[in-house]
Amino acid sequence: MDKQNGACALKGIVTNTDAALVVGASGGIGSAVLQCYLQDTRFAHVIAVSRGPCPGDFSRHHERLHWLRSDYSEASIASITHALAGKGIALRSIVISNGILHNGDLQPEKALEKVSGDAMATVFAANVIVPALWVSHLARLLQRSARCNIAVLSARVGSISDNRLGGWYSYRTAKAALNMFLQTAAIEYARRAPGVKLVAFHPGTTDTALSRPFQKGVAEGKLFAPAFVAQRFLCLLQGLEPDGKLSFLDWDGKTVPW
Ligand SMILES: NC(=O)c1ccc[n+]([C@@H]2O[C@H](COP(=O)([O-])OP(=O)(O)OC[C@H]3O[C@@H](n4cnc5c(N)ncnc54)[C@H](OP(=O)(O)O)[C@@H]3O)[C@@H](O)[C@H]2O)c1
Structure with missing residues (x-):
């Protein structure tokens, strides 16, 4: 594994210890989740993981932290999960927070005429393909795992109804x-790794770079701090039992309709 994709940072890890993983750790929500994980001493x-x-x-300042760089290519994701498997780590909680809504080259489309294949491919890569590859490559790592939550940041706007x-x-x-991928994966995980619970999570409008250009219309009290969302989110995850199903939950613990 090369340096860019997470190699050397794994050297200090010893076998059979409980671990938490956050993918997309530089993002607003990802970094707040990381802070919560670091405060939780159950995780050795x-x-x-971040670009x-x-x-x-x-x-x-955080000896328990192992920061791995990834370009999110399939090779990088395979390489990191392979290295983690080799260390015998017991992953107990995983949050995958990748996603984009806009960047310098693309904005969310207000009309059909604005839809562009290139922009759509970019949005799909970050919101669907990257999380899907992680869920896919983690399966091999988790089959022996007793209990683990995998939560992926989705959004209520992905609800069709x-x-x-x-x-x-x-x-x-x-x-x-993304939700359909996770529902399909939950069916296979139930068979291969019955201790794993999958969650698609809607954080509510959270004050991060992703939502910043669209915060004007948000009702008072409905724009959440990333730290608040991360705490709610991890608290919710702790209360869930593996039931072989995907749960689509919001920050308040309410089920979002498909
Ligand atoms: N903020 C909201 O109001 C809101 C509402 C609903 C849903 N969500 C969802 O919550 C998740 C986290 O968003 P955020 O609000 O924390 O946004 P953010 O601060 O902009 O963070 C973006 C995240 O996506 C990753 N990322 C950015 N560009 C990427 C690319 N090209 N390929 C792969 N990964 C990329 C970043 O990972 P690195 O660490 O590698 O940079 C980071 O984890 C997203 O899935 C978003 O759709 C957010």
């Missing part, structure tokens, strides 16, 4: 596809 190891470097001297406003074609479609 906290593994963070970017570990911020500042973060790892010096809840869609009354329209617009945001690529992002909505990507989150609906």
Whole structure:
């Protein structure tokens, strides 16, 4: 495994210890989840995966943190999960927080004429393909695992029955596809790794770079701090039993309709 994709940072890990993993650890919600994991001493190891470097001297202050760089290519994801398997780590809680709504080149579409194949492919790559590859490569790692939650950041706008406003074609479609991937994976996980519980999570509108251009219309009290969302989210996860099904839950613990 090369340095860019997480090799050396795994050296200190010893076998058979409980660990938490956050993928997309530099994001607003991902980094808040990481902070919660680091405060939770049940995890002997906290593994963070990101495209970017570990911020500042973060790892010096957190000895349990293992920060791995990834370009999210299939080879990188395979390489990291393979290395984790080799270390005999017992993953207990996994949060995958990747997703984009906009960037310098693309904006959520307000009309059909704005739909572009290139933009849609970019949105699908971050919101569907990257999380799907993680869930897929983690399966081999988790089959012997006693209990583990895998939570993937979805969004209410991916709900087909809840869609009354329209617009945001690529992002909505990507989150609906992500949900279908996770539902399909939950069926296979139930057979191969019955201790694993899969969750698609809607965080509510959270104050991060992703939502920032779209926060104007948010009702008072409905724009959440990432730290609040991360705490609610991890608290909710702790209360869930593996039942072989995908749960689509919001920040308040309520089921979101498909
Ligand atoms: N904020 C909200 O109001 C809101 C509402 C509903 C759903 N969500 C969902 O919550 C998740 C986290 O979003 P956020 O609000 O924390 O946004 P954010 O601060 O913009 O974080 C974006 C996340 O996506 C990853 N990412 C960015 N570009 C990527 C790319 N090209 N390929 C793969 N991964 C990429 C980043 O990982 P790195 O660490 O590698 O940079 C980071 O984890 C997303 O799935 C989003 O759809 C957010």
